Amino acid sequence: MKVLLVEDDAQISALVINALRQANFDVDHTDNGLTGLEKSATGLYDLLVLDLMLPGLDGLSLLKRMKEMSQWIPTLILSAKGDLDDRLLGFELGACDYIPKPFYVEELVARVRAALAKTEGIIDQSLMVGDLRLDRVSRQVHWQGVKATLSQREFSVLELLMRSPGHIFSRKQILLHVWEIDFDPNTNVVDVCIQRIKRKLTRHQNTNAELPIDSVRSVGYRMNKGA
Incomplete structure (x- = not known):
């Protein structure tokens, strides 16, 4: 399974990439929202792990643009913005999970697996x-x-x-x-x-x-x- 991580914090990115690769996921990474949008729209990824506060294009705007383009990818939001309004908007724009920072990487890996398992069950035949x-x-x-x-x-x-x-x-x-x-x-x-x-x-x-x-x-x- 191929995961795209869009996160601008270098330390968090390194932790997430290492944890996902140890769990046998193929991980691609960018620290810019605009690049994340371009990569997400290619159809090459099975899951998007997305920060909200990003340079170039913020995470919620990225999800909104994807929705306008009729492009959907299972998305797990990973952000320090834990306000209820942000969470609800993220879900409204198509996110399937929301993990507030700080977090345990073990929980992140478990939620990635759960999101992918759920997605496999709803993919059209x-x-x-x-x-x-x-x-x-x-x-x-x-x-x-x-x-x-x-x-x-x-x-x-x-x-x-x-x-x-x-x-x-x-x-x-x-x-x-x-x-x-x-x-x-x-x-x-x-x-x-x-x-x-x-x-x-x-x-x-x-x-x-x-x-x-x-x-x-x-x-x-x-x-x-x-x-």
């Missing part, structure tokens, strides 16, 4: 973008009368794109999310995977319609919202 449907249980994909079974990595790539229609994912982001490679190995493995997905779903297609995965030149790929 399938994703749909236009005529394209991805079934998370059978691991099959349906598009305009065609049904295909994808490999694990093909499925993961398509799921990533479908979770954020219209968002452009760089090849590096896809490599990190699917292959867990955090550098560019100078291969075309992502392009080959995309082509395999397209072939499987258009192999028996009798129309001229193209699978709505757009290639953005020199950048990466995105799922067309008008699928």
Whole structure:
């Protein structure tokens, strides 16, 4: 599971990162609210641990912007602002838990696990973008009368794109999310995977319609919202 920590206190960040990594979570960190918003909107993370008092963009404004963008990620607020109004607003904007500072890292890890377990129980069985449907249980994909079974990595790539229609994912982001490679190995493995997905779903297609995965030149790929 991949967790994004948005926290500007260096000491607290180090404690949280260490505790989550010891609990076998993959952790990414930024100390700026605007960068946190950009990262949160990529669809690469399973959970957001969010401070409220941040440079660039405060935590509640970040959640509000995410809501306006129709982007949702399970969020655990971690903040010294313990006022009831702040807590209620955080929950109203989509946060699933609120931990006041100071805190015990053991409790934080337990609440992260609980939030993820709860989220797994409410995630839809399938994703749909236009005529394209991805079934998370059978691991099959349906598009305009065609049904295909994808490999694990093909499925993961398509799921990533479908979770954020219209968002452009760089090849590096896809490599990190699917292959867990955090550098560019100078291969075309992502392009080959995309082509395999397209072939499987258009192999028996009798129309001229193209699978709505757009290639953005020199950048990466995105799922067309008008699928």
